[in-house]
Amino acid sequence: MFGFSVIKNSKKSHARLGLLETPHGTVETPAFVPVATQAAVKVLTEKEAEETGSQLLICNTYHLHLRPGEKVVKKHGGLHAFMQWKRPLMTDSGGFQVFSLGFGREHGMGKILKEKSDISVTDGDQPAKLKITDDGVLFRSHIDGRELFLNPRESLRIQGALGADIMIAFDECPPPTADYAYVKTSLARTHRWAKESLDAKRSMRQALYGVVQGGRFQDLREESARFIGKLGFEGFAIGGEFGASKRAMTRMLRVVFMSLPPKKPRHLLGIGHPEDILPIIKSGVDTFDCIVPTHYGRRGIAFTSEGKLNLARSMFLEDKQPLDASCECFVCGTYARGYLAHLVRAREITALRLLTFHNLHFFNAFAAGIRARIREGKI
RNA sequence: GUGCCCGUAGUUUAGUGGUAAAACUCCAGUUUGUGGAACUGGUAUCGAGAGUUCAAUUCUCUCCGGGCACC
Numbered sequence: 001m002f003g004f005s006v007i008k009n010s011k012k013s014h015a016r017l018g019l020l021e022t023p024h025g026t027v028e029t030p031a032f033v034p035v036a037t038q039a040a041v042k043v044l045t046e047k048e049a050e051e052t053g054s055q056l057l058i059c060n061t062y063h064l065h066l067r068p069g070e071k072v073v074k075k076h077g078g079l080h081a082f083m084q085w086k087r088p089l090m091t092d093s094g095g096f097q098v099f100s101l102g103f104g105r106e107h108g109m110g111k112i113l114k115e116k117s118d119i120s121v122t123d124g125d126q127p128a129k130l131k132i133t134d135d136g137v138l139f140r141s142h143i144d145g146r147e148l149f150l151n152p153r154e155s156l157r158i159q160g161a162l163g164a165d166i167m168i169a170f171d172e173c174p175p176p177t178a179d180y181a182y183v184k185t186s187l188a189r190t191h192r193w194a195k196e197s198l199d200a201k202r203s204m205r206q207a208l209y210g211v212v213q214g215g216r217f218q219d220l221r222e223e224s225a226r227f228i229g230k231l232g233f234e235g236f237a238i239g240g241e242f243g244a245s246k247r248a249m250t251r252m253l254r255v256v257f258m259s260l261p262p263k264k265p266r267h268l269l270g271i272g273h274p275e276d277i278l279p280i281i282k283s284g285v286d287t288f289d290c291i292v293p294t295h296y297g298r299r300g301i302a303f304t305s306e307g308k309l310n311l312a313r314s315m316f317l318e319d320k321q322p323l324d325a326s327c328e329c330f331v332c333g334t335y336a337r338g339y340l341a342h343l344v345r346a347r348e349i350t351a352l353r354l355l356t357f358h359n360l361h362f363f364n365a366f367a368a369g370i371r372a373r374i375r376e377g378k379i
Numbered sequence: 380g381u382g383c384c385c386g387u388a389g390u391u392u393a394g395u396g397g398u399a400a401a402a403c404u405c406c407a408g409u410u411u412g413u414g415g416a417a418c419u420g421g422u423a424u425c426g427a428g429a430g431u432u433c434a435a436u437u438c439u440c441u442c443c444g445g446g447c448a449c450c
Contacts, residue, residue: 037413058412096412108418112411142414173412211412239412270412291413298415314406352415 002165002207002234004265004286010374014254014284017374020056020265022088022165023205024080027055029265030281030374032272032367033090033289034360037063039073039083041360042294043352046085052329052357053364055087058289061158062094062150066141070161078163090166092289093155093197095190095211095239096173096270098137102127103175111270112241113176121174123181132172134189152196160203166267168237169197171211176241183215191227198232207234209267212256216243221252225259235265238285246279253283274303274366281370282379293359298352300344303362309337311355316341329361 001023008017018029034041034049036057041049049057059079064070076082079089099111106128107119131138136151155170171190174183194210201208210233214220221242228236238256242249249271257266265286272280272290280288293303300312304324309316319337331340331354343351373379 033412035413042413042415060412063413092412094412100412110411114409168412237412241411268412273411276411288412290411292411295410295413298413299410301410310408347415349415 001205004235004263006263008374010282010379011377012379013282014257015282015370015374015379016284016286017371018265018286020088020286022207024086024088024165025055027088027287028368028371029286030367030370031055031287032277032363033058033267033287034363035289035291035294036083036085038067039064039079041356042298043349043356044360046083048353048357049085049360050087052360053368054360055364056090056287057085057087058090058092059162059164060092060094060097061155061162062092062097062139064091064162065094065148065150065158066143070158074161074163078161080163088166089164090209090267091159091162091164091168092269093159093168093170093211094150095155095168095171097139098130098132098150098171099173099175101139101142102130102132103177105129107175107177109176111173111176113244117177119177121178121182123179123185125182132189134192136170137172152193153200156197156200156202156208160201160206163203164206166207166209166235167201168209168269169194169211169233171213171239173239174213174215176215178215180217180220183213183217183220187213187220187224191224194228194231194233209233209235209237209265211237211239211269212260213240215240216248216252218252218255221256222259225256229260233264235267236260237267237269239269246276249276250279250283253280253285257284272363274308274363277363277366278370278379281367281374290363293363294356297356297359300351300355302340302355303359311337311341311344311351313341314345317345323358324362327358327362327365329358329365331355331358331361 003021006016006018020027033056034054037060073082139148152170159167172186174186190213210228212224212228214224242252268285268288272288302309302323305326316337322332
């Protein structure tokens with residue numbers, strides 16, 4: 001039911017064209033994966049999400065476990081029937097929430113460090129709001145504070161009930177401020193959990209991706225890729241951060257991919273600013289998810305072929321051009337920047353919808369353009 | 380016409396005889412396995428003029444503008 005075939009390997013880079021086959025259809029790769037954390041691409045219907053050219057969405061185990069709970073989703077026939085999305089779906093394991101609700105929230109930082117931090121996390125440190133042990137992670141619900149426990153077995157049980165086409169093994173995403181000792185210990189745990197995830201997998205209809213971690217340390221990344229690559233996963237996800245620069249990221253991705261089985265699909269977790277997309281695809285990424293187009297769309301920022309536009313700026317009010325003259329989406333075919341700027345400034349909900357729609361279309365079209373150029377041998 | 384009260388940032392308001400503070404707005408940013416969130420900067424000749432004083436946004440007077448009451 002699940003399969004991946006590389007239909008072309010680029011001669012100019014490590015990029016490749018592929019077809020990811022799932023019980024709910026085929027994904028042409030490289031592909032951008034919009035984020036639908038709570039079984040919705042925020043502000044859009046599933047039909048609109050499809051109209052933006054989206055092929056595959058990623059939902060979140062932690063969030064859906066809390067609300068509405070996997071039992072409810074299962075009663076509706078699983079995620080696809082629940083949210084009426086007919087195409088492929090993947091679920092993230094909750095491993096990222098170990099970071100984002102732990103050290104991330106405590107230190108007020110994202111997984112990518114924008115400037116040097118004097119906060120240092122070392123082996124034995126625990127985040128304030130949750131407890132990480134070899135058995136699993138004890139969370140406090142960000143909604144009502146109640147305790148909940150996730151480990152590989154529990155995450156897989158939930159993901160099994162949710163029923164996405166692709167599941168992700170439960171890992172720990174270490175903070176970007178973690179030192180070598182912390183990442184090494186954390187990685188050993190993530191590796192142990194990877195085996196437990198495979199043992200806990202029940203469904204044959206659902207594929208399972210193992211997660212490569214190792215932070216910004218090249219030897220740990222290599223070790224992780226070799227270890228995870230040897231296990232019986234249908235594909236691989238690359239998590240965490242890779243160091244300060246974009247260059248460090250692409251260098252690290254190549255190191256990782258050299259140690260992974262070349263015929264299996266690779267998903268890069270949570271990376272995908274427009275300027276990242278070409279480099280990561282050239283490094284050999286098949287799919288990647290990112291909140292940026294939807295997240296920024298809701299904050300009044302549109303991505304275009306000429307960079308990003310902050311539509312809240314008053315200079316756009318009298319602008320009669322579309323967001324992007326070279327974009328073929330419904331929004332660009334219909335509305336002037338001035339109207340969109342007005343909606344953003346007036347905080348009309350429609351602004352969030354139109355910018356989200358355009359941004360997703362832009363990202364999907366951007367990926368489609370890169371696929372075409374790989375096919376033509378230009379990338 | 381007479382009496383009383385009030386004029387401080389775009390707006391609504393603090394405040395003090397030693398050259399001003401907050402909220403929202405506005406301007407500019409940040410945002411990478413998702414709070415429609417949060418955060419960081421920036422923006423004032425304290426209605427005008429004169430007087431008292433070492434020093435006035437603060438006290439006094441005149442004018443201008445607004446409000447209320449009375450005739």
